[in-house]
Amino acid sequence: AQSVTQLGSHVSVSEGALVLLRCNYSSSVPPYLFWYVQYPNQGLQLLLKYTSAATLVKGINDFEAEFKKSETSFHLTKPSAHMSDAAEYFCAVSKQSNYGGSQGNLIFGKGTKLSVKP
Amino acid sequence: NAGVTQTPKFQVLKTGQSMTLQCAQDMNHNSMYWYRQDPGMGLRLIYYSASEGTTDKGEVPNGYNVSRLNKREFSLRLESAAPSQTSVYFCASSLRWGVNEKLFFGSGTQLSVL
Numbered sequence: 001a002q003s004v005t006q007l008g009s010h011v012s013v014s015e016g017a018l019v020l021l022r023c024n025y026s027s028s029v030p031p032y033l034f035w036y037v038q039y040p041n042q043g044l045q046l047l048l049k050y051t052s053a054a055t056l057v058k059g060i061n062d063f064e065a066e067f068k069k070s071e072t073s074f075h076l077t078k079p080s081a082h083m084s085d086a087a088e089y090f091c092a093v094s095k096q097s098n099y100g101g102s103q104g105n106l107i108f109g110k111g112t113k114l115s116v117k118p
Numbered sequence: 119n120a121g122v123t124q125t126p127k128f129q130v131l132k133t134g135q136s137m138t139l140q141c142a143q144d145m146n147h148n149s150m151y152w153y154r155q156d157p158g159m160g161l162r163l164i165y166y167s168a169s170e171g172t173t174d175k176g177e178v179p180n181g182y183n184v185s186r187l188n189k190r191e192f193s194l195r196l197e198s199a200a201p202s203q204t205s206v207y208f209c210a211s212s213l214r215w216g217v218n219e220k221l222f223f224g225s226g227t228q229l230s231v232l
Contacts, residue, residue: 009158041225041226042225043122043208043223043225044208044221046221049218051218094217105163105176106163109160110158
């Protein structure tokens with residue numbers, strides 16, 4: 001069965017520092033991978049998605065993620081953290097159907113809360 | 119730009135009471151979803167509707183029912199609320215059913231069952 005594991009439920013960085021949020025996935029078919037962000041008291045918003053067109057995916061607000069098949073990873077990075085990046089981040093993988101291939105609904109990781117210190 | 123609108127935003131129920139969570143989208147999307155979010159659990163899919171006229175169970179459907187009233191509206195009903203259903207509920211929609219589709223989320227309903 002597919003799954004995603006986000007390493008670290010809480011990550012704290014200083015403003016201006018590198019942000020690295022880790023996500024490892026499990027899927028027996030080529031995965032579709034996503035990162036979503038949830039700001040306090042809001043719904044989730046799509047940051048970026050991997051669809052096999054390119055292994056390095058750029059998203060909004062200078063976030064990017066690199067798909068590494070050999071490591072089954074899809075880590076999210078940002079070169080310089082901003083106070084406004086404080087939020088919870090969710091990695092997600094498309095669910096595999098009973099007949100092989102992927103379905104149009106997602107399995108979410110448990111989330112990583114990012115804190116940014118001034 | 120309303121997007122996905124959920125009502126109510128907050129609700130407190132007693133065990134055994136029933137209620138319906140409402141969701142409407144104005145983006146002409148075909149697919150709609152209901153998720154619940156619990157601390158440390160991420161989001162789990164309750165039910166989804168790939169297109170108008172269809173609904174299917176997700177990962178945690180027990181204790182819930184849904185209705186796709188029309189293309190815009192997708193409601194979630196708790197027939198007999200239990201404390202285990204205390205959670206934040208999110209409705210989402212996407213243009214179509216597919217592996218590559220972006221989900222648009224509402225702002226959530228915080229439900230407490232006493």
